[in-house]
Amino acid sequence: MEDHLAHGVFDEPFIGSWALAAGAVTRHELRHDFDRVAPDVYARKGIQLxxxxxxxxxxxxxxxxxxLVGRSAAALLGSAYVDADQPVEIALPRHRRPPPGITVIQAELTRGERCEVHGYPVTTPPRTAFDLARxxxxxxxxxxxxxxxxxxGLDPSTVLSxxxxxxxxxxxxxxxxxLGLVDPGAESPQESLTRLLLIDHGLPAPTTQIVVRDHGGEFLARLDMGWERWQVAVEYDGAQHWTDTAQRTKDIDRLAILAEHGWLIVRVGADLLRNRPYIVIDRVLAALNAHGVHLDPARAS
Structure with a gap:
């Protein structure tokens, strides 16, 4: 058994009865060396799934x-930031009572709506996106x-089709x-929600991942989102931007360089986004006004 463990044979969940039938484990090993994570499904002790x-x-x-469908399919398709505490979502042609931690969705999927990722069946990216959206x-x-x-690399227009x-x-x-609000340029859920905040308050949809260059074409910075024609950007800063000294120093230098090239940057953190979004909108409007862009504040109330 130790040879199997050393070579990583049981680094992923497996079906206990099949492993027993194949002689890969004994009943004693199954009972003592593995945890039961679902009926007849086991994982090696010590592995946090x-x-x-x-x-x-x-x-x-x-x-x-x-x-696998929904967020579970998205995770296998490579999506980041999928909440591990959410129940696994899986489609079956007939209803079956699931164990804790699994949600069964009764659905018949066509061959064109499913694919495999490393041997595991998942809905295709368009079908997965459609299910998430609805x-x-x-x-x-x-x-x-x-x-x-x-x-x-899925284009939202493909999902609309x-x-x-x-x-x-x-x-x-x-x-x-x-689907009309989707922008793959967002690099985190917080960036997505910041973009929605701007749109919901009547501001034009910002461009994401703006590359800023100097007059000679040299790269200066890449900004989360903003309006290039007005040289106003909004940046969501995670905790490391406030707590990491080296990152903080880098940010100060970066902001100074951007200011020298005419950019105004509105910085957003978790507290502002969650508890004081009106301040974000006020600061964005003030930055736009400073660059001669006068939008109707009533639309942002």
Whole structure:
């Protein structure tokens, strides 16, 4: 058994009965060296299953019959920031009572709506995006869709075309409205929500990942989002920008260089975004006004 462990044979979840039948483990080893993570599904003791590991365990629970959907499919397709605490979502042609931590969605998927990632069945990127858009609340759907499109190279227009072929499916109209707000340029859920905040308060949709160069064409910076023609940008700064001394010094120098080249930067942190969004809007409007752009403040109330 130790040889198997040393070579990583059991680094992923597996079906216990199949491993026993193949002689890969004994009943004693299965009982003492592995944890039962779902009915007849085991993982080696000491392994903490991440979001993809839990998704793979759910597929094994269905004996390969299920297809991962929604956020679980997105995780295997490479999306970042998928919450590991969310139940695994898996589609089956017939309802089956799931164990804790797994949600079964009764659905018949066509061959063109499913694919495999490292041998595990998942919905294709367009189908995954369509399901996220129609099932999740908007402020959860947009960050998830931004991340999925960024990870897979999926164009939101492709998902809109997919939606056109699924008229009448529950949530289709909501999906179309959500998909119009997707931007794969967002590099984190917080950037997605910052962009939504600006749009919701009547500001023009910002461009994401703006590359700034000097007059000689040399690279100066890449900005989270903003309006290049007005030289105003909005940057979401994670905790490291405030707590890491080296990062803080780098940010100060970067802001000074951008200011020298005519840019005004509005910086946003977690507290501002969550608790004081009106200050973000006020600062963005003030920056735009300083550059001669006078938008109607009433639209941002």
């Amino acid at each position: 991440d979001v993809t590991g839990r998704a793979k365990a759910a597929v094994h629970w269905t004996k390969g019959e299920g297809v 099932r999740l609340p908007r402020d959860q759907a947009i960050p998830a869709l931004d991340a999925l499109c960024r990870a897979t 997919f939606a056109d072929g699924h008229q009448g499916v529950r949530g289709c109209a909501r999906a179309r409205a959500v």
